[in-house]
Amino acid sequence: MHLLRKVGxxxxxxxxxxxxxxxxxxxxxGDPVSLLIAKLGQRGPVTPEARASIEVxxxxxxxxxxLAQYVDYLGNLATGDLGLSVSYFPxxxxxxxxxxxxxxxxxxxxxxxxxxxxxxxxxxxxxxxRGSWLDNLIPVTTMFQSxxxxxxxxxxxxxxxxxxxxxxxxxxxxxxxTVPGWNAEFIGSVLYYGTLPALTIIISSVGGWMxxxxxxxxxxxxxxxxxxxxxxxxxxxxxxRTYAARNAILPSISGFAISLGFVVAGSIVTEAVFSYxxxxxxxxxxxxxxDYALMQGIFLVITLSVLGANLLVDxxxxxxxxxxxxxx
Amino acid sequence: xxxxxxxxxVRPVVSAPVLTIEDFSVxxxxxxxxxxxxxxxxxxxxxxxxxxxxxxxxxxxxxxxGIVRLxxxxxxxxxxxxxxxxxxxxxxxxxxxxxxxxxxTRWDKISMVFQGAMNSLNPVISIRDQLEDVFTAHRxxxxxxxxxxxxxxxLERVGVDPARLRAYPHELSGGMRQRVMIxxxxxxxxxxxxxxxxxxxxxxxxxxxxxxxxxxLRDELGFAVVFITHDLPxxxxxxxxxxxxxxxxxxxxxxxxxxxxDPQHDYxxxxxxxxxxxxxxxxxxxxxxxxxxxxxLDAVRLDDPNAGSTA
Amino acid sequence: MALTTQAAEPVGGAGGFLAGSAPQRAxxxxxxxxxxxxxxxxxxxxxxxxxxxxxxxxxxxxxxxxVDDIGLTGPSSAHLMGTTQTGQDVLAQLAYATRGSxxxxxxxxxxxxxxxxxxxxxxxxxxxxxxxxxxxxxxxxLVIPGLPLVIVISSYVPDKSLLLVALVxxxxxxxxxxxxxxxxxxxxRNRDYVLASRVAGEKRWxxxxxxxxxxxxxxxxxxxxxxxxxxxLGEAGLSYLGLGASGSISWGTMLYYAQNGLALxxxxxxxxxxxxxxxxxxxxxxxxxxxxIDEIINPKLRNQTRAARRGWLMSRKQLETAKEATL
Numbered sequence: 001m002h003l004l005r006k007v008g009x010x011x012x013x014x015x016x017x018x019x020x021x022x023x024x025x026x027x028x029x030g031d032p033v034s035l036l037i038a039k040l041g042q043r044g045p046v047t048p049e050a051r052a053s054i055e056v057x058x059x060x061x062x063x064x065x066x067l068a069q070y071v072d073y074l075g076n077l078a079t080g081d082l083g084l085s086v087s088y089f090p091x092x093x094x095x096x097x098x099x100x101x102x103x104x105x106x107x108x109x110x111x112x113x114x115x116x117x118x119x120x121x122x123x124x125x126x127x128x129x130r131g132s133w134l135d136n137l138i139p140v141t142t143m144f145q146s147x148x149x150x151x152x153x154x155x156x157x158x159x160x161x162x163x164x165x166x167x168x169x170x171x172x173x174x175x176x177x178t179v180p181g182w183n184a185e186f187i188g189s190v191l192y193y194g195t196l197p198a199l200t201i202i203i204s205s206v207g208g209w210m211x212x213x214x215x216x217x218x219x220x221x222x223x224x225x226x227x228x229x230x231x232x233x234x235x236x237x238x239x240x241r242t243y244a245a246r247n248a249i250l251p252s253i254s255g256f257a258i259s260l261g262f263v264v265a266g267s268i269v270t271e272a273v274f275s276y277x278x279x280x281x282x283x284x285x286x287x288x289x290x291d292y293a294l295m296q297g298i299f300l301v302i303t304l305s306v307l308g309a310n311l312l313v314d315x316x317x318x319x320x321x322x323x324x325x326x327x328x
Numbered sequence: 329x330x331x332x333x334x335x336x337x338v339r340p341v342v343s344a345p346v347l348t349i350e351d352f353s354v355x356x357x358x359x360x361x362x363x364x365x366x367x368x369x370x371x372x373x374x375x376x377x378x379x380x381x382x383x384x385x386x387x388x389x390x391x392x393x394g395i396v397r398l399x400x401x402x403x404x405x406x407x408x409x410x411x412x413x414x415x416x417x418x419x420x421x422x423x424x425x426x427x428x429x430x431x432x433t434r435w436d437k438i439s440m441v442f443q444g445a446m447n448s449l450n451p452v453i454s455i456r457d458q459l460e461d462v463f464t465a466h467r468x469x470x471x472x473x474x475x476x477x478x479x480x481x482x483l484e485r486v487g488v489d490p491a492r493l494r495a496y497p498h499e500l501s502g503g504m505r506q507r508v509m510i511x512x513x514x515x516x517x518x519x520x521x522x523x524x525x526x527x528x529x530x531x532x533x534x535x536x537x538x539x540x541x542x543x544x545l546r547d548e549l550g551f552a553v554v555f556i557t558h559d560l561p562x563x564x565x566x567x568x569x570x571x572x573x574x575x576x577x578x579x580x581x582x583x584x585x586x587x588x589x590d591p592q593h594d595y596x597x598x599x600x601x602x603x604x605x606x607x608x609x610x611x612x613x614x615x616x617x618x619x620x621x622x623x624x625l626d627a628v629r630l631d632d633p634n635a636g637s638t639a
Numbered sequence: 640m641a642l643t644t645q646a647a648e649p650v651g652g653a654g655g656f657l658a659g660s661a662p663q664r665a666x667x668x669x670x671x672x673x674x675x676x677x678x679x680x681x682x683x684x685x686x687x688x689x690x691x692x693x694x695x696x697x698x699x700x701x702x703x704x705x706v707d708d709i710g711l712t713g714p715s716s717a718h719l720m721g722t723t724q725t726g727q728d729v730l731a732q733l734a735y736a737t738r739g740s741x742x743x744x745x746x747x748x749x750x751x752x753x754x755x756x757x758x759x760x761x762x763x764x765x766x767x768x769x770x771x772x773x774x775x776x777x778x779x780x781l782v783i784p785g786l787p788l789v790i791v792i793s794s795y796v797p798d799k800s801l802l803l804v805a806l807v808x809x810x811x812x813x814x815x816x817x818x819x820x821x822x823x824x825x826x827x828r829n830r831d832y833v834l835a836s837r838v839a840g841e842k843r844w845x846x847x848x849x850x851x852x853x854x855x856x857x858x859x860x861x862x863x864x865x866x867x868x869x870x871x872l873g874e875a876g877l878s879y880l881g882l883g884a885s886g887s888i889s890w891g892t893m894l895y896y897a898q899n900g901l902a903l904x905x906x907x908x909x910x911x912x913x914x915x916x917x918x919x920x921x922x923x924x925x926x927x928x929x930x931x932i933d934e935i936i937n938p939k940l941r942n943q944t945r946a947a948r949r950g951w952l953m954s955r956k957q958l959e960t961a962k963e964a965t966l
Binding site: 223225230232235238242243320323 | 396398431432433434435436439448452453461462464465509
């Protein structure tokens with residue numbers, strides 16, 4: 001029952017995301033389709049099929065009823081047809097997403113996971129040893145949290161790219177000396193180029209996880225079962241991990257949905273600063289050149305990724321908290 | 329507090345002390361300082377049930393937590409000590425233990441059962457894990473198989489199906505949880521168990537069952553119990569001796585029978601009077617005489633004549 | 640607006656508020672105000688100063704758009720914070736940018752409060768299918784990432800007013816608060832005193848207004864502070880990407896021009912550091928205020944603050960013994 005509700009929710013959310021994606025271009029002033037097709041025409045011949053697919057995606061002034069358009073739109077999505085991109089003409093939108101998405105998932109996904117684990121770990125210790133230096137560090141990390149991602153990225157880039165050049169200024173890997181593929185040079189280069197962007201994301205988001213976890217630890221420490229654990233004479237490490245942190249982490253996990261949106265948002269801007277070849281840069285490129293088809297496609301993919309991540313976290317939650325399992 | 333403390337009725341010391349509390353004081357060091365426990369001296373004898381009665385906020389729980397040093401700041405022990413006497417005749421002064429010794433001594437020598445058990449069990453790990461924890465912390469030499477065997481035995485001993493080991497706290501009823509807590513408290517066969525309102529949050533029938541269980545286990549295993557409650561009639565039934573606390577002081581200490589029949593302190597009289605008579609005699613404010621009638625009328629006594637007090 | 644009244648307080652309380660004598664503390668508690676701690680004081684002073692700068696600054700500085708042929712120069716007596724590539728005064732720009740960013744923050748703060756209050760509090764209070772629907776809607780809005788949506792929407796509209804940007808930001812940002820408010824309202828709704836007034840036959844709107852809303856005030860305040868931080872950061876990001884309101888000046892647009900003017904490559908720190916720093920400072924100050932509000936909402940945290948610990952009369956030795964013995 002519980003699982004069914006969850007899945008049901010994600011199906012509805014998916015539907016809502018698709019629908020928002022359908023409605024926005026139709027609600028907006030102007031005629032994106034003719035603009036797009038005119039632009040496409042400058043780049044090369046536009047086939048009638050490509051034209052039709054863009055019309056379905058963005059809506060036209062034809063008298064076709066909205067409902068029929070909607071059905072066509074869903075049909076196109078089901079077959080994976082997201083139209084053609086202007087800025088990367090004549091590549092289909094899907095292939096551009098295919099190229100850029102792995103970079104973003106690699107960078108943002110990894111950085112977010114590292115930041116989460118680090119924040120939870122530090123928050124656990126800070127809450128456990130209240131008043132310690134780590135605990136007193138919390139206001140400082142909150143300061144970092146309110147630093148906008150892109151500004152921090154700019155500063156880091158300024159310090160480590162210009163003033164003290166240890167890291168490359170932009171890009172995802174060394175495009176001159178390495179060949180993309182599963183070879184050591186390329187992977188090393190990717191890691192090297194990814195360090196500074198990842199650091200930006202971690203520094204600006206770790207404070208939030210840490211503060212949340214610390215506060216929950218403090219609340220949890222006054223629970224009765226902590227007193228029991230103490231009276232039982234368990235080793236402090238065991239009490240901290242299995243009794244306090246295990247319970248305190250639950251709100252952090254369920255709060256993941258709220259935070260993930262922020263993380264993704266911040267990361268898009270971060271990609272822009274570092275000219276990272278990810279999906280955020282592609283989105284901005286699309287915006288810059290009025291590449292509506294690409295833009296809609298990317299928005300859809302970002303939304304789906306966030307939905308997917310939330311589903312994963314939800315499943316993880318029910319593994320950690322037996323009380324949700326009982327309701328199945 | 330009111331008037332001098334009456335001399336407790338002298339009873340020949342039948343057994344050696346297992347826990348002595350000397351001149352014990354606990355203050356809450358806030359502004360102004362709250363004296364929660366004032367110069368309390370008590371002796372717990374091997375195998376006896378010592379009742380600790382008093383209204384809420386009289387310092388009885390603070391005293392209990394103070395004995396095993398579970399007090400959190402700003403509460404602090406400001407005078408006195410609690411000494412545990414092992415069977416081998418070794419004295420352990422709790423105040424002198426360092427962090428690791430304290431950890432190792434807790435539960436092994438003195439274990440506790442807390443109020444309600446609603447929140448005394450960790451909601452996210454299974455009953456088995458919580459029972460096993462006690463063994464892994466204190467008996468690391470035991471193998472996994474042996475640990476599990478002991479956990480099953482413990483549950484069986486308190487009348488819970490060992491299959492429930494896999495259950496999580498929220499899947500158990502209040503009474504079951506309290507039984508699990510008692511099983512856990514017995515795990516290391518400690519010589520003293522401190523029970524802080526162990527039955528308060530339970531309904532009357534379950535309360536009776538749990539009390540019967542405690543008394544039976546005490547008879548079998550011979551541990552001493554400090555039983556804390558505000559429910560004086562209940563204490564009269566199960567305790568050997570009773571200490572009445574008020575505003576941080578022990579105002580009267582005596583064996584259950586004489587405390588009941590011949591309360592010395594005004595506060596004890598008041599406490600006794602504040603519970604309605606079970607015999608139903610109108611107008612009898614204070615129960616008249618500790619009598620067989622009272623016990624005979626008690627539900628538990630009816631279906632289990634062995635339960636109840638050994639006083 | 641809660642923010643302004645709180646920020647204005649250090650001015651009114653002048654001097655004595657830091658010490659906070661016992662009767663004063665009691666009065667603060669009665670009014671439901673957070674106890675004055677160093678954290679709160681720092682937050683109020685910093686945010687108050689920035690607020691004043693944004694309010695009054697534009698009246699004393701020169702025209703921020705005035706171009707001068709001196710080009711990019713560092714701080715000097717004529718231009719306290721240097722000039723941009725086109726010789727515009729950075730301090731003047733900063734003053735106007737502060738006003739712009741704060742305006743966005745204020746508008747979005749209020750709009751978010753209204754939206755999240757409506758979907759969170761009213762939904763939870765009404766219960767039944769209304770709650771089901773509202774909560775489903777909130778959760779869906781929550782998992783649809785805000786900034787990409789804002790980017791997409793704003794790219795369709797070439798000429799955006801400040802109000803439109805604020806509207807889009809609040810439309811994509813209210814869901815988180817609504818969820819928090821809903822949770823808290825649900826717990827309030829089942830408190831004994833609410834049930835009691837229901838049994839007593841009070842009107843539903845009266846229960847909501849008299850019994851529930853007053854208890855929600857600290858949470859509403861903290862959610863609003865969050866909304867303001869979110870809005871200012873969001874607008875800055877949007878403007879930095881060149882998607883902000885047309886013709887406005889904010890911390891984000893300053894950074895956008897700094898980036899495009901190669902301030903970074905040229906080492907013109909006086910151009911790109913101040914707007915970001917003000918952003919961070921303002922955000923941090925609001926977070927500090929939120930810490931104090933949190934301590935009202937969650938009493939368990941309150942007992943653990945250093946202010947509370949300072950009230951203990953424990954000697955160092957006693958504290959150490961306690962630390963050794965217990966968590």
